[in-house]
Amino acid sequence: xxxxxxxxxxxxxxxxxxxxxxxxxxxxxxxxxxxxxxxxxxxxxxxxxxxxxxxxxxxxxxxxxxxxxxxxxxxxxxxxxxxxxxxxxxxxxxxxxxxxxxxxxxxxxxxxxxxxxxxxxxxxxxxxxxxxxxxxxxxxxxxxxxxxxxxxxxxxxxxxxxxxxxxxxxxxxxxxxxxxxxxxxxxxxxxxxxxxxxxxxxxxxxxxxxxxxxxxxxxxxxxxxxxxxxxxxxxxxxxxxxxxxxxxxxxxxxxxxxxxxxxxxxxxxxxxxxxxxxxxxxxxxxxxxxxxxxxxxxxxxxxxxxxxxxxxxxxxxxxxxxxxxxxxxxxxxxxxxxxxxxxxxxxxxxxxxxxxxxxxxxxxxxxxxxxxxxxxxxxxxxxxxxxxxxxxxxxxxxxxxxxxxxxxxxxxxxxxxxxxxxxxxxxxxxxxxxxxxxxxxxxxxxxxxxxxxxxxxxxxxx
Numbered sequence: 001x002x003x004x005x006x007x008x009x010x011x012x013x014x015x016x017x018x019x020x021x022x023x024x025x026x027x028x029x030x031x032x033x034x035x036x037x038x039x040x041x042x043x044x045x046x047x048x049x050x051x052x053x054x055x056x057x058x059x060x061x062x063x064x065x066x067x068x069x070x071x072x073x074x075x076x077x078x079x080x081x082x083x084x085x086x087x088x089x090x091x092x093x094x095x096x097x098x099x100x101x102x103x104x105x106x107x108x109x110x111x112x113x114x115x116x117x118x119x120x121x122x123x124x125x126x127x128x129x130x131x132x133x134x135x136x137x138x139x140x141x142x143x144x145x146x147x148x149x150x151x152x153x154x155x156x157x158x159x160x161x162x163x164x165x166x167x168x169x170x171x172x173x174x175x176x177x178x179x180x181x182x183x184x185x186x187x188x189x190x191x192x193x194x195x196x197x198x199x200x201x202x203x204x205x206x207x208x209x210x211x212x213x214x215x216x217x218x219x220x221x222x223x224x225x226x227x228x229x230x231x232x233x234x235x236x237x238x239x240x241x242x243x244x245x246x247x248x249x250x251x252x253x254x255x256x257x258x259x260x261x262x263x264x265x266x267x268x269x270x271x272x273x274x275x276x277x278x279x280x281x282x283x284x285x286x287x288x289x290x291x292x293x294x295x296x297x298x299x300x301x302x303x304x305x306x307x308x309x310x311x312x313x314x315x316x317x318x319x320x321x322x323x324x325x326x327x328x329x330x331x332x333x334x335x336x337x338x339x340x341x342x343x344x345x346x347x348x349x350x351x352x353x354x355x356x357x358x359x360x361x362x363x364x365x366x367x368x369x370x371x372x373x374x375x376x377x378x379x380x381x382x383x384x385x386x387x388x389x390x391x392x393x394x395x396x397x398x399x400x401x402x403x404x405x406x407x408x409x410x411x412x413x414x415x416x417x418x419x420x421x422x423x424x425x426x427x428x429x430x431x432x433x434x435x436x437x438x439x440x441x442x443x444x445x446x447x448x449x450x451x452x453x454x455x456x457x458x459x460x461x462x
Contacts, residue, residue: 025324026079029086031331033072033079035121036086036114039197041065042217043109052207053104061105064098065090086118087111108209110201112231112319117197119327121218123240124192126334131185133341134247135458138178140348142454145171146462149447152429153268153358154367163370164362164429167353169442172450177250179457184243191236195220199230202318232318234308234326241305244333248298251344255295258347259288267357272350275343290347294340301336304329362429364403366394371432372404372423379418389415 041062048058068090071077083089088111095102145168155165195218198204198211204227215223224230261268271288279285311325362368369390376386390404393415397403405427412419425431437443440450455462 025085025327026081026083026089028328028331029115029118030079030089031327032118032122033077033086033090034069035118035125036090037065037069037072038121039114039117039218040090040105042214043197044105045217046210046214047104047107049213050208050210052107052209057101057104060098060101061094064094064102067097068093085111085115087114108198108200108205108207110199110231112201113196113199113227116199116231116233117195117218119237119330120192120194120196120220123236123330124189124220127185127189127192127240130244130334130337130341131182133338133345134178134182134185137341137345137348138175138182138454139458139460140345141171141175141178142451142458142460143462144168144348144351144353145175145447146451146455148353148355149444149451150430151353151355151358152362152433154361154365155442161361161365161367163367163442164432165442166433166444166447167355167358168447168451172447172454174250174254175454178247181243181247181250184246185240188236188239188243190221191239193221194236195223196230196233197223199224199227202228202231228318232315232323234312234323237326237330238305238308238312241301241308241329241333244337245298245302245305247337248294248301248340251340252295252298254344255288255291258291258351259295262286262288262291266361268354268361270352270354271347272352275347275350290343294344297336297340301333304333359429362432366397366404368404368427368429368432369394371426371435375423375426376416376418381416381418 044053044058044061044065047053048055048062053061068077071093077093079086079089080092083092091102091105094105148167148171151167152164153167153170154161155163155170195211195215197214197218198209211223224233258269258271260266262271271286271291273286275288275290276286277289279287307329308326311322315322372390372393373383373386376389377383393404393407397407405424409419409421409424412423426435433442434444437446440446451462454460
């Protein structure tokens with residue numbers, strides 16, 4: 001090994017230090033140190049069970065790896081870029097602890113299946129945490145919804161007042177989005193919970209390994225049936241980044257509305273001080289910085305997905321060094337996703353709802369126009385004709401600064417004999433919301449049912 005590398009037997013020249021540094025991944029793949037040790041212990045146990053290496057050698061290796069786990073837990077390990085990656089670093093540390101017998105650990109194994117195993121374990125260990133924090137955010141949303149079933153707000157399309165809705169109905173829309181996120185991450189577990197260990201470099205091995213045994217030791221659900229696929233598959237990572245991107249889309253959209261609705265022009269909401277910041281020059285400011293940061297961080301998660309898609313799109317089977325670029329985006333996404341969701345949960349839990357502002361915004365607009373058209377249609381008038389009549393009334397109301405409910409009954413009667421005095425009750429915001437009791441609608445009874453169903457799914461007592 002003239003160049004000093006563990007793989008250096010075939011090489012006669014040493015690369016420059018800066019080139020080694022460019023090729024090294026230890027600065028980021030040390031994030032998988034725990035998983036690398038976990039996989040190595042299982043591999044050593046398998047080598048012992050199958051008789052591939054002597055029992056006493058395996059025992060020394062396993063004991064040494066456990067010592068490294070302790071050192072890692074106590075922050076006593078210093079990783080070196082000159083040793084390239086987490087695998088070489090740990091093997092070198094193990095050699096210093098137990099001597100040359102450490103070299104037997106790599107029997108019937110390649111860094112290709114080793115790194116794939118580490119990455120599978122890394123995501124397998126963190127997906128339940130991601131799902132758990134999404135669940136906590138759902139709980140916060142359902143609790144807030146339960147307290148605001150009859151809180152009325154404008155519903156929007158094109159960011160224009162459309163129809164009045166229950167604020168709880170609005171919150172439950174995000175609950176449903178998050179439920180789909182959880183389902184996607186749960187499916188992601190299925191493709192993450194597969195063991196690539198034993199595929200070696202790409203073709204398997206001549207040693208009589210027991211891949212089922214390592215699958216059981218590492219608590220994987222199943223194992224790859226094709227060694228080429230095992231070392232080159234990063235679909236599970238792409239799924240994770242895709243799922244994370246969709247989740248961040250949901251959080252970002254929600255943040256956008258929180259930011260808008262905390263503004264003076266809307267005034268529907270107020271964030272707690274602990275999730276806001278001030279201005280260094282303007283004393284009056286209360287900025288929704290945490291919501292803005294989550295909205296902004298969506299871009300970096302999207303970027304990690306696009307980066308890995310681009311990296312993988314032209315790679316021939318099996319492993320290529322390009323695939324070293326699969327990890328940093330995953331690690332950063334995990335570190336972005338979990339805190340973002342936790343902060344969002346805190347924002348929702350402490351959010352102040354300005355119910356009077358929300359209701360008032362529905363009382364001087366024309367968001368009850370559809371109620372008027374539906375009223376005429378329920379009396380037998382073709383909906384298209386009713387739509388045209390109400391549209392003309394809205395135009396007149398805009399020009400005269402009068403709402404539909406301020407138009408005198410005599411004038412309404414002239415427009416259509418179908419109109420009775422009960423129209424005024426139908427045009428109130430509360431009635432407009434309450435009467436929309438079609439399944440999944442914003443009617444209070446429907447929303448109560450949806451809150452109850454959501455609480456049952458979450459095992460939440462309201």
